[in-house]
Amino acid sequence: MRATTGGRAGPGGSALLVLLIGQAMANIDLAIVNLAAPAISTDLDVGSSELTLMVTSYALCSAVLLAPAARLGEHHGVRRVYLWGLALFTLASLACGLATGTGVLIAGRCVQGAATALMTSQVLVGIHRWFTGSGRARALGWNAVTLSGGAALGQVLGGTIVSADLLGTGWRAVFLLNGPIGVLVLLMGVALLPHDRPDPADAPAGRRDNDVPGTVLLAAATLAVLIPLSLERPDWIWVLLAAAVPLAAQLVRTERRVIARGGRPALDLRPLAAPIVRWSLAAYAGTTLAYIAMLYLLSLHLQRELGLPAWQAGLVPLGWVLAFGLAGPVLGRSPRSVARLLPFAGCVLLTAAYALAPVVPAGTGTAVWPLTAVLCVGGFGLGLTHTSLLNVLTTAVPPRYAATLSGTVNTLSTVVGVTGVALFGAAYPWLGRSSWAGPAMAWTLTCAGLAVITALCALAALRAVAAAPGDEGATAADGAVVSGGAGAVGGTEVSGGTGTSGGAAAADPGADGLPGPGNTGAATGPATAVFTTKEPPGRATPSAD
Template structure:
C-alpha cells in the first residue's frame, strides 16, 4: 500500500486549476499533473506548453515517433520502476534468511531505494530540462537496469543495499521524464486518454508487484530464491532501452533548463541531512541506541538548518534553490507536509510489519502473502482515482475521516491476528478499510496543497512534496520496522504468537500515528 511519488514536470507551467493529483496506488508510489477537480473547480485539460518553456521536439530520421509506441515505452518503464518497490516487500523474509540479514540490514534493503530516489528526485527533473528528456530517460533506464542485475547477483546484504541505492538513483533520473514526454507528445483528447492510461498503470502497479513478487519467490526459478524479483527487470529493461531509443522523440535543453542551475550545494546538504536522519533510525534499535545515533540525529538538525539557510540566501540572490522557501509559506503547506509524512510513514510501516508477520509468523508463502495484500492495494488505487467524484458534502471530512479509518483498520488487523490465527474474513475487511483510509489521507491532501501554491511554483512544489512522501516512507519502515523487530527479538511465546504480539504492539503505534493525522485534519477543517 505504499506509494512512490514522482517528481515535477518542469517543462510546462500550469494554470491554478491544473494542479497535481495522485491517482494513488498502494505503495510506493507517482505524483504528476493529471487532471483534477476540486470542490468549486472544473476539470481542465492542460494547455499546451508555450514554446519558450518547452524544448523543441524534432522528428529524428532514426526514430519512430508514433504516439502509441511512445506511450507504451514510457508507461512500461514507469510500471517496471513502480513494480520494483512492491515486489521487494514480498521477498523481504526470503532475503533475510538467504543473506542472513539483520533487521536493520533488511530495512536498508527496503528503504535504500527510497532514500536516493527522494534525495535526487528534483535534480533528476532538472537534468531533463538541461540535457533533454529523452537523453536523461535513457540514462536513467540504463542505470536502473544495470543496478537490477547487480542486485540479483548480490552475495551479501551490504552489496544488495549498495545496489538498491543505485536503483533509486536510476529511478530518480528515469521517472521525472515520463509525464514530461507524455505532455510533449500528446495534446487535447489524446492527452486525456494518455493520462488515463498513466493513471491505470499507477492504480494496478502495487497489486501487480505484490502478486508477481509472490509468484517469482514461490516458483524459486533455477533455485534462485529471491533473486528473480530483481533479475526480471533486466530483460525488460534491455527491451525498453532498444524500443525507447527507437521511438522517443529527439529533444534538447529547454531555455528554462539552461537558466536553472542544479543547486549542487543544496543537494549535498539535503543528502547529508537525510542520511544522518535515516541511518540512526534504521540501526539504532539493533545497536541499543548508542551515543553515535543521538549525535547523528543532532547533526541532521544542524545540516537541515544549514540547508534552509543556504536555500534562503540562494533565493534572495535570484538563484534556483532545490526547494524554494516561498513554497513553505504557501497557505496550509505546513499541515499538508505533516499529513503526507504521517500517512506515508503509517502506510510503509504497516506493510513492512505485516509482511514479516504473515510470512515469518504465520508461514505464508510469498504468493499467498502477495494475494493477501492485493485487495487493499486495489482499494487504495480505486479510492485515489475516484474521491473527486464523491458528493461535495463529504469533501471537507475526507482527510480526517480517512486518517480515522486508517487508525481503526490498522488496529483491527493487529487485534484480529493477535492469537496467532489468520484473521478470517475480518482481516480482509480491516485491510480494505486501512487501504481506503490511507488513500483518503493522501490524495486529497496532496491535491489541495498543490492548489494553494503559485502557478510558477507548481513544478517545484510537486518535487518538494514528492520528497516528503518518500522520506515519510523511509521513516515508517525505520521506526515501525524497528518497533516490530524489537518486540520480536525478545519474545515471551514462540512462533506465530510472538510475531502476533509484536504486530499488535506495532498496530497500536500505527493507529496512534494515524490518529494524529486525524486530529490535524480536524484542526484544519475548523479553520
Template sequence: MTTTTPAGPGSTPGTRPASSKTPATDNRPGRLLATVLSAQFMALLDVFIVNVAVPTIGSELHATGAELQLVVAGYSITYAVLLITGARLGDLFGHRRVHLVGLAVFTAASLACGLAQGTGELIVFRLVQGAGSALMIPQVLSLIQRHFTGEARAKALGAYAAVLATGAAAGQVLGGILVSADLLGTGWRPVFLVNVPVGLVLLAVGSRVLPRDDVSAPERSRGLDLPGLVLLGAAVSLLTVPLVLGQEEDWPLWSWLCLVAAAVIFALFCGYESRLARRGGAPLIAPRVLRHPGIGLAVFRLLAVMSVNAGFLFLLTLHVQGGLGYTALRAGLTFAPTAVVFGLVGLTWRTWPAAWQPALIPGGFLLAALSVAGVGLALHGGGDGGPWLYAAFAGVGAGLALSFSPTLTRALATVRPEDAADASGLLATVTQLGQLIGVAVFGTLFLNRLESLGAPGAYTSSDALLACMYALAATATLGAVSGLVRRRR
C-alpha cells in the same frame, strides 16, 4: 485530453505546444502517461519486492543480518538522498533525457542484481538501482505537470497518486509469487530480473513517446545549486541511514548523533536557500513552492499516510512470516486486497459526488485508523483473522487511498509548470521519507514489544502487532485532525 502547456507565469510567447509532433516523437498524451507511470510503478515495486525474498537471499548468499538490511535499505538510501537532485537535473538537461538515462541505469542495475554472486555485489548494485530511480521518478511528475492541463492534468495526477502508493503492496505480492515460483531454480533472482525485459520495452517506447525537451526552456539558465545539493544531500543521508540501519544495530550512539546532525544541517540548508533567493540566485527548491497554498499541510499529510502505509505493510510481513509461518507466496497474497482497493479508490475518487469531496481526506484518515485497528483485533490471539480480516484489509486500502490521492492531487493541481521539478522532488522525497519513518518507528516498536513479551510465537506476535496497530491508528487520527482543520479554514 490536451497536452498543450498552458500560458501562465514563466511561459513565453510562441512556445511550441507540447502536443505538436516531430518525426521521431509520438506525443499522444495517453501513451505518454502510460509509459511514465509504468516506469514509476516498476521502480516503486523494487522498494518492497525484496522484502519477502530476504530469507531466501540470506540462505543462498550466507548473508549476515546487517548485510540483508543493506540489501533491502540500500535502494531506499540512494533513492531518498538523490530525489531532489534528480528533479533539478531534469530541469537542467531535459526531463525526457534524464528520465531515459535513469531508466537505463535502473534496468542495467537490475540485471546486475539478478546476476550477483555475493552479498557485497548485491548491495552495490542496489545502491545503483536507487540512483537510477532517483533520476527517473521525479521526471514523471514534471512531465505530467508540463504536458497536461485542466481536467486532463487532474486525471493524470490521480493516476500518478494511485500508482505511487499501490506499488508498495503490489511489490509484496509480486515478490511472494516470484520467490515461490522458483523459476528454473533461480530462487530470489527473478525479483530483480523481472525488471530487465520491462525496462528494455519502456526504453524503446519512451524514446518514441516522450516529448522532445525544449532546449530554450528558461529554467535551463538557473544552473545547479551545488552548495544546496551538498547540504540537502548530507541532511537526508544523515536522516536516512540511521532510520534504515538503526533497528538492526540496536540504535547505537552514532545513529542518534546522525539524527541530531541531520536537523542541524537541514536548518543550515533552509537558511542558505533563503539567502540565495533574496540575492536573486537559483535555489535548489524555490521558496515560492514551499509557500504555495496547501503545500505545507500536504507535506504533513503525506508523511502521516506513507508512515502508516509502510508501517502497516512491514508489521504484517513480520507477523505473518515470523509469527504465523506463512510462505513467501501466502505472505505476498495477503496484501492483495489492500493493493486492489487502494488502486480502485485512487483512480475513481474524483468521480464521486461533489458534496463528498471536502470530507474525503479526513474521512480517509479516519477509515484507515479504524481499519488498521480492526486488522490488529482480527489477528489477535494468533489466528488467521477469518473473513473480517479481509474486510479490514479493504478498509485500509480505501482509507489510505482517500488520504493520499486527494492530498497529492490537490497540492499539485495548481503548481505552475515552471515549478514542477521543485514540487516533484520535494513531494517525492517526503513520500519516501514517510515510508522510511514508518518502517523504522513502527518496526522498532513491534520488535521491542515482541522482545518484552518473551518467547516468540503466533500469540506473542499478535500481541505485539495489536499494540503497533493501535499506534498506527493514532497516527492516522492525527491526519484526520489535520484534514478537519483545513476544512474549517
C-alpha cells in the same frame, strides 16, 4: 517548460503509460528483491549485515537523489531525464543479475536506486506539467493504481520467480527480466514521450545557478535521518540523527540566500509558504508514516502472534494494496464539491481501519478474513487521501515549482516511511516483552497510535480544504496561480470566494511581476500566498504569515 507533441495541445494517455510503466518497474523491483533476499543470502553466502545493506542501499540512494533528480528534469526535460534513468536502471539490473559477489551486488543496487530516483521523480513532474483539470485528476488516479498494482504484483511475483528457477537462474531472474522489459519501455519512451524543453526564461544562467552547497546539505540531512533508522547500528551512529537538526537548519539558511540572490535552490522553500501546501504535506506525510509502519507491524503480528505461514501472511495486506488502487479513479469521477472532501474522508476511513484492526477476530485459516476486510477499508481510505492530496498540491503549486513538489513529496515519503518502521518496529516488540502489556496489548496499543496519527491527519486535511477556494472560485489568468486552492481549471486557480471568469486576471501582477495589493478577488477567508510564474526568481513569495 514546453512540450511539443506533434501539434496536439498536450501529451495523451500514451505518454502517461510510459511514465507509469517505469514507476511500476521500480515498485515491483523493490518488493521482489525483498522476497528474494533469503535465496540471495543462501546462494552468495551473504551475512545479515550485508543483506540489510543490499536492501537498504537501494532506498538510501534513491531518497538522497530524488530532489536533485527532479531538478534535472526541470533543466533538461522530463523525457530526457526519464529515459536516462530507465536506461541506467536496465543496465544496473543486468549487473545485479550477473553479480558473483556481494560487493558487485550492493554496488548494482546503489546504481539501481540512483536510476530509480531519475525515473520516478519525473512521473509527478510530468503529470504536473502535461495535464490539467480533470485530466490531471485522472492521471493521478492511474498513478495510484500503478503504485498499488506494482506493490501487489511484486508480492505475487517475488516468490513465484525465485521458485520457478527460470532457465536455472534462480534469484538472478528477478534482476535479469528487467533487461528485455527495460529495452521495450525505452523504445516506447523514444516514440511516445513528448519532446519537452525548458523555457528560455527558465534556462540556467550559468554555473552560479547550480546550488551545490544546498544539494550537498539536502543529501547530508536526508542520510543523517535514514542511516541510523535503516541499518544495523552501533550506539555511536545515533550521533548522525542528532546532526540532522543543524544540517536541516543550515539547509534552510542556504536556500534562502540562494533565492535572495536570484539563483535556483536545490530545494525551493517558497511553495511551503502557502497554508494549503503545508497542511496537505502534513496530512500526506502522516498517512504515509502510518501506512508503512502498519505493513511492517502486520508482518510481525500475523506470523509471530497468529502463527500464519509466510505465504498467507503475504496475502493478507494484498487486499489493502489493491483497494488503494481502486480508490484512484474515484477522484476523476467525483463532482468538485465531493472531491474537495476526499482527503478528509480518506483519513476518516484510515482512522477507522486502524482502530478496528485489533478489535476484529483474527486467527489462522479463514478466521483472518475479518482483519483482511478491515485492511481493505484502510487501503481504500489511503488511496482516497493520497490521490486527492496530490491533486490539491499539483493544483495549488504552479508548474514552475513542479520539480520542487516532486522532490519534496518523494523524499518526504521515504523519510517518514523509514521513521515509522523504526519507531513502531521498536515499540511493538518492547511492549510485547513488557510484563504489563504482552503481545495482544502491544498490537492494540500500536494500532491505537496509528489511529491517533491519522486522526490528526484528518484535521490537517480539513485545514487544507479550508484554505482551498469554494466551488465558485474561477480560473485566474494564465501564468498566475493562487496557492490557496485545490480545484484549478487548466492549471490555474484563484484564492477565496469570487474570482474572475472568462479568462480575466484574478491577480494583476505589478511591474515587478508580483501580485499587486487588492487584486486577488473578493476573498471569503484568510488571505493565502500567491505564486506567479512571472515573478523574478530572486523575489520571495509573499505569505499571509
